[in-house]
Amino acid sequence: xxxxxxxxxxxxxxxxxxSFTRAEKKSPxxxxxxxxxxxxxHVKTAVNNPAFAxxxxxxxIYANSKALDGYKTGRFADGAIIVFDxxxxxxxxxxxxxxxxxxxxxxxxxxxxxxxxxGGWGYEEFTYSDSVTTKALYPTKEQCFNCHNTRKASSFIFxxxxx
Amino acid sequence: xxxxxxxxxxxxxxxxxxSFTRAEKKSPxxxxxxxxxxxxxHVKTAVNNPAFAxxxxxxxIYANSKALDGYKTGRFADGAIIVFDxxxxxxxxxxxxxxxxxxxxxxxxxxxxxxxxxGGWGYEEFTYSDSVTTKALYPTKEQCFNCHNTRKASSFIFxxxxx
Numbered sequence: 001x002x003x004x005x006x007x008x009x010x011x012x013x014x015x016x017x018x019s020f021t022r023a024e025k026k027s028p029x030x031x032x033x034x035x036x037x038x039x040x041x042h043v044k045t046a047v048n049n050p051a052f053a054x055x056x057x058x059x060x061i062y063a064n065s066k067a068l069d070g071y072k073t074g075r076f077a078d079g080a081i082i083v084f085d086x087x088x089x090x091x092x093x094x095x096x097x098x099x100x101x102x103x104x105x106x107x108x109x110x111x112x113x114x115x116x117x118x119g120g121w122g123y124e125e126f127t128y129s130d131s132v133t134t135k136a137l138y139p140t141k142e143q144c145f146n147c148h149n150t151r152k153a154s155s156f157i158f159x160x161x162x163x
Numbered sequence: 164x165x166x167x168x169x170x171x172x173x174x175x176x177x178x179x180x181x182s183f184t185r186a187e188k189k190s191p192x193x194x195x196x197x198x199x200x201x202x203x204x205h206v207k208t209a210v211n212n213p214a215f216a217x218x219x220x221x222x223x224i225y226a227n228s229k230a231l232d233g234y235k236t237g238r239f240a241d242g243a244i245i246v247f248d249x250x251x252x253x254x255x256x257x258x259x260x261x262x263x264x265x266x267x268x269x270x271x272x273x274x275x276x277x278x279x280x281x282g283g284w285g286y287e288e289f290t291y292s293d294s295v296t297t298k299a300l301y302p303t304k305e306q307c308f309n310c311h312n313t314r315k316a317s318s319f320i321f322x323x324x325x326x
Contacts, residue, residue, distance in 0.1 A: 095212030162262060
């Protein structure tokens with residue numbers, strides 16, 4: 001019985017270590033794509049031109065309820081999460097533009113103590129090589145915060161909620 | 164006391180008649196812009212070219228929870244509501260496209276018995292002459308259903324949920 005317990009515990013530790021390694025591989029900051037963000041409030045959309053390279057296409061921004069409060073009050077509480085969902089924009093023959101495949105997802109998570117060096121926000125980017133696989137792309141401080149830091153007066157946010 | 168009661172009742176009747184008249188003026192089908200639809204699930208977006216005239220611009224589609232179930236199962240229960248939110252698309256000098264003012268909102272409401280003549284869906288369109296005022300534009304059977312009827316095999320819906 002004792003042996004079974006030890007084997008079970010060891011298996012659990014191995015599974016936990018494996019899961020942790022996978023999560024770390026996916027995101028150095030430990031930020032993951034939040035479950036259910038597609039049901040969050042749609043803040044606004046823009047279409048960026050091809051010169052934006054990896055970031056060209058439809059930009060849909062989604063906010064969880066704490067982030068939505070932040071957009072409305074200007075004060076983002078810990079737990080606020082903003083998702084920046086980028087899809088290909090496919091020009092049609094008649095001049096319409098349709099959504100294509102997902103290209104990447106950028107995420108901002110507010111945690112004042114954990115991300116105190118970057119204005120209280122943690123940043124992560126996941127690129128999509130196909131419709132399933134995702135991976136964290138960059139260390140966020142250089143790639144995200146240097147630019148968002150220019151928006152310090154607006155809580156480091158570029159977008160505003162379009163009612 | 165009796166006089167007070169009669170006056171109160173008469174006032175109530177007047178208020179109810181006024182409300183009814185206003186609602187009817189806004190929407191012959193009694194369909195109104197649903198409260199809180201901006202917090203519903205964002206189904207997908209397209210940008211339509213200027214040749215679409217009144218319907219050109221950003222098309223954002225929102226679904227309440229019953230409509231979202233319908234998109235996923237193919238069966239739309241009574242109470243499902245779909246909002247088609249059309250905003251100006253403003254081309255920028257660098258080729259980006261930004262959202263402009265709201266132009267119109269189209270609404271589909273599922274009620275099998277009430278709208279049995281139009282596939283169980285009631286339709287309404289509200290145009291925005293400015294950011295505040297709205298008005299119902301057309302009788303829906305001719306303007307909406309004739310086209311949606313071509314999608315009978317898909318529950319009269321043109322769009323599909325883009326996860």
